[in-house]
Amino acid sequence: MFVTMNGPEDHNHSHTCFEEIVDPSYFELSDYLLLEDDFEEDSSVKTMASSAENFTGSSNGFPCREASERINSNIRCNSGRKSKTATEFRVAFRTKSELEVMDDGFRWRKYGKKSVKSSPNPRNYYKCSSEGCLVKKRVERDREDSSYVITTYEGVHNHESPCFVNRNYKQMSPAVPPNRGSPIPLSPNFS
DNA sequence: CGCTTTTGACCAGCGC
DNA sequence: GCGCTGGTCAAAAGCG
Numbered sequence: 032m033f034v035t036m037n038g039p040e041d042h043n044h045s046h047t048c049f050e051e052i053v054d055p056s057y058f059e060l061s062d063y064l065l066l067e068d069d070f071e072e073d074s075s076v077k078t079m080a081s082s083a084e085n086f087t088g089s090s091n092g093f094p095c096r097e098a099s100e101r102i103n104s105n106i107r108c109n110s111g112r113k114s115k116t117a118t119e120f121r122v123a124f125r126t127k128s129e130l131e132v133m134d135d136g137f138r139w140r141k142y143g144k145k146s147v148k149s150s151p152n153p154r155n156y157y158k159c160s161s162e163g164c165l166v167k168k169r170v171e172r173d174r175e176d177s178s179y180v181i182t183t184y185e186g187v188h189n190h191e192s193p194c195f196v197n198r199n200y201k202q203m204s205p206a207v208p209p210n211r212g213s214p215i216p217l218s219p220n221f222s
Numbered sequence: 223c224g225c226t227t228t229t230g231a232c233c234a235g236c237g238c
Numbered sequence: 239g240c241g242c243t244g245g246t247c248a249a250a251a252g253c254g
Contacts (some may be wrong), residue, residue, distance in 0.1 A: 141227055143246060156245070160225085169245095 123183040131170060131180060137161070137188065139168065150174035161190050 143156035152172035159166040166186040173179035 140225085142248095144227090144229075145244065145246095148243065154244085 120187055121183060121185050123181060125173065126180050126182065127178055128180050129178070131155070131172070137166075147171070152177060159188060161188070164189050 138160040139157035140160045141155060141157050144153050145156070146153045150171055151174060154169055154171040157168045157170065166184065166188050168185065169181075169183040171181050173181055
């Protein structure tokens with residue numbers, strides 16, 4: 032995942048994510064969840080990694096990247112175990128950020144905003160702008176701590192991140208096979 | 223002009 | 239059937 036100082040509101044910079052990576056201290060990933068479709072019980076929501084300390088200590092200094100890699104790893108595992116289709120995955124992030132929406136490398140089109148009863152903060156709905164890609168994401172502030180943002184991805188991208196394409200980073204994302212993207216973009220190898 | 227956001231309306235699912 | 243709630247649609251407006 033790539034983090035920039037801009038959100039969808041600022042499309043002048045939406046494709047410059049490699050140039051404006053935010054200070055890691057500004058953004059803190061605290062939780063990310065791998066959600067399964069059949070929410071029969073709470074235990075189906077699995078916290079794959081929970082503490083912020085796990086990520087702030089990442090060697091590359093970007094907590095999101097490690098989370099991103101772990102998630103893609105987990106999704107591949109889950110895919111094999113449960114034979115899920117590419118559009119059945121749901122991944123939720125809980126991030127500490129002042130930014131409502133963080134640039135993850137993909138282009139999103141906002142299609143709805145709704146106040147939900149379970150939260151005092153409105154929930155925003157986005158679809159991937161890429162033609163034929165049905166990935167959606169929901170973004171809302173944590174009702175218990177508005178300094179946290181909960182981002183839920185639904186589905187798997189069937190295309191590369193525009194960042195990879197635009198910056199010719201295709202060869203740097205071997206974990207994303209053709210026509211089988213990831214719910215969030217894998218970050219390039221900075222080393 | 224093309225793309226995005228905004229926002230009220232609409233729809234489906236669920237509980238009563 | 240009715241009301242509530244969450245999710246989506248689509249027209250209008252804004253922006254570069």
